[in-house]
Amino acid sequence: MLKRERHQYIMNKFQEVEKINTIDLAQELKISEDTIRRDFNELNNKGLINKVYGAAFLVKDKPNNVFDIKIINEDRKIIVGQKALSFLSEGQVIIMSGGTTNLSFCKLIPIDFSATIYTYSLPIAMQLSQHPNIELIFIGGKLQKKAMVTIGIDVIQVLSKIKADICFLGVSSLDLNQGLTEMGYEVSVVKKEMIKASGKVVALTTSDKINGKMMHKVCGLEQLHAVITDLNPNSPKIKSFVDAGLNVF
């Protein structure tokens, strides 16, 4: 029996039992206790099990993997993303901001879509790196770790030098009077610059972001060429925006 098989055996066994005794398992598999101990140690070091005196337990909550991006309300975001697809056309130069709504959108972009995309979001860049025909340019700078986007003067500088056809802008809060607002100052500055750099601005948002205000203003509604939400444009929550002359999809 190979080491690898034993390790698999051990991990499988935890689906039946809570605890595995060193000696019991040695007898069960007819191998020495030393081998079991070494196995337990290895699995313990990999963080898969919890080795204690005389036995081992399964580790329940696996260490939170950074790469597991949790998308809340993903169904809504997929609806938004699907509507947004109609704004894409081949060969565009695109600025893609951050956020999980934009990430959901990016997952829906056809694999062979061809364009140039600027982004400052790590998860979005990783997602888009799957697309062979997208020329992907990451805007470097200091990382705002929580949102996994770059911020600061370096980002502004790059943005000030480019000209894009369209910008897909993630939204923190959208309000009829306040327009688009952000929680963080730095991100608000970056988004302002993105808008300046883009011919068209499309805001992507789920309905829960609508009618809220945050500290820092990004732009007024009049600067948004389109707003895409998960709601039906006739829905009452949206009506006031439509009445104000906004293109809501």
Add this chain to the structure above:
Amino acid sequence: MLKRERHQYIMNKFQEVEKINTIDLAQELKISEDTIRRDFNELNNKGLINKVYGAAFLVKDKPNNVFDIKIINEDRKIIVGQKALSFLSEGQVIIMSGGTTNLSFCKLIPIDFSATIYTYSLPIAMQLSQHPNIELIFIGGKLQKKAMVTIGIDVIQVLSKIKADICFLGVSSLDLNQGLTEMGYEVSVVKKEMIKASGKVVALTTSDKINGKMMHKVCGLEQLHAVITDLNPNSPKIKSFVDAGLNVF
């Protein structure tokens, strides 16, 4: 029997069995064990199978999620990473290149470690974004999608302006005579610049990268202040490097 046929044969066989023994398959096909081992190694490096001591297993293809970074030979890379930890000290300015060896290393860095880290690798940036006390700066540019690193003039420009205490350099190939070499031209240029920008250069590599040459030279051995491998420094494979005056850990 051609190599391709054997590879095909192996992959097909996994539809029937869980595990393929090296020796059994050699007998079955009436070819030498070496050939089977070489086949297993190749398929392993392609990420198609999992080679272990004495046999190989099928890699169960998970849902194709970009965010699942597959680290081959992860155990070896963890050994390298653990040794590399001793080169860290608080407050350093660090340049971290890309690659899964460096990614494994980053996973091992204590959560409260404090430093300034420059990187041009998306996965590494995401990993390090978990560390609250690391000032993380992403070097922007055009994305080399396969390796998920930025390349090009923008990267060079940023690197030419900074001065770091230490650089942890991932390795494509390391050879006694050729030194450090890379497959891609662009990455070789970036790595050269990283070396220029750093006071100390530490190369991180697994033993399978040793004694290979690739197209583009990065630097000679004399420019490496330390080389960290998964092998014991006394190991014969390393001996010639130690004899050449290199610090091997």
Add this chain to the structure above:
DNA sequence: AAAATTAATGCGTTATTCTGCACTTTTTAA
């Protein structure tokens, strides 16, 4: 098609990994 080039293969040798045993150290329980 023959020659030249390149890649693949097998063999002998050397290196590495795995495992169990004997022995020592640490931990647990009385």
Add this chain to the structure above:
DNA sequence: TTAAAAAGTGCAGAATAACGCATTAATTTT
């Protein structure tokens, strides 16, 4: 604190793998 159980350590033997090299097969060029 002592005895018993479990764990760690170092070592040896066996199995597996890697390496260098000579040879053969496959591919490309002439």
